[in-house]
């Protein structure tokens with residue numbers, strides 16, 4: 001049974017994982033197949049990990065994809081099929097397929113409706129009420145700018161499979177400008193009203209001006225997807241470990257029964273053989289039975305272990321891009337003789353100070369420790 005730290009867990013490429021037959025994989029091929037079908041295109045699978053894709057011309061032109069494409073979903077398949085485009089986290093074709101998803105509504109973009117977009121007058125009070133800078137002087141606010149950013153919310157469907165199978169949905173959110181894990185911030189955005197249309201007229205405009213706030217530069221969707229998969233892996237792993245432990249209990253129980261049965265059968269056979277000392281033919285027949293019994297036992301053990309081997313597969317179900325305004329406050333914090341520059345975000349849709357994202361472990365946190373390299377981290381141990 002694979003351990004919870006199986007290296008296959010949600011590997012970037014898919015087929016290596018499928019070959020291993022254990023751990024996680026994310027089914028990009030299924031995502032693309034569904035996407036093409038939703039676009040009115042046709043998919044053929046001449047072989048595993050190769051897709052022939054035909055898209056309606058208009059749809060293909062919109063997203064700068066050819067009408068006919070050969071896609072490979074594994075390193076080996078890509079190597080053996082030179083005309084194929086390799087689809088993986090890191091390939092430009094994935095970014096274009098994501099924009100195809102946006103056109104189709106599989107990936108939707110929605111805009112937070114915020115009546116008044118302005119820097120709160122008591123911004124520093126709000127920040128200091130939430131974020132503590134240990135071993136440091138009181139922070140000073142250097143700049144505060146309003147920006148619009150996009151949070152990508154991924155809905156994954158994860159299947160856990162042993163002799164039985166069950167499925168659960170896992171949400172993962174990523175800040176597309178900082179690549180921070182926003183999953184823990186999803187709850188507070190539940191009360192926000194999102195519109196499918198970008199704000200018009202006065203909506204979402206900076207209160208004291210007429211210009212809408214600048215849209216902050218985002219990372220490529222490809223990087224965002226890669227980050228989301230890393231977040232998913234971090235969240236799915238402990239769950240898989242719990243399920244594996246549960247299943248291991250059943251496995252051990254059944255193995256005990258199986259081993260007990262063979263132990264008894266073997267003991268009987270050995271006793272009969274030992275009693276047959278005067279009859280070499282009979283002894284040889286029983287020896288053959290003992291050997292067959294031993295092989296049978298090995299086979300049964302392998303069957304039981306195989307039956308309880310647990311794997312998990314993830315499928316990307318949908319993506320929502322939530323566009324929200326926020327204040328980016330740049331703080332200066334003095335620790336010993338150094339000045340630390342730390343951005344803090346105040347979300348104007350949820351009216352909440354975002355916890356910092358730890359540069360070491362990625363966790364969100366409110367209580368910060370200065371590290372020697374000029375960064376704030378979430379635990380004193382990470383500061384050294």
Ligand SMILES: [Zn+2]
Nearest residue numbers: 358360361378
């Ligand atoms: Zn940390």
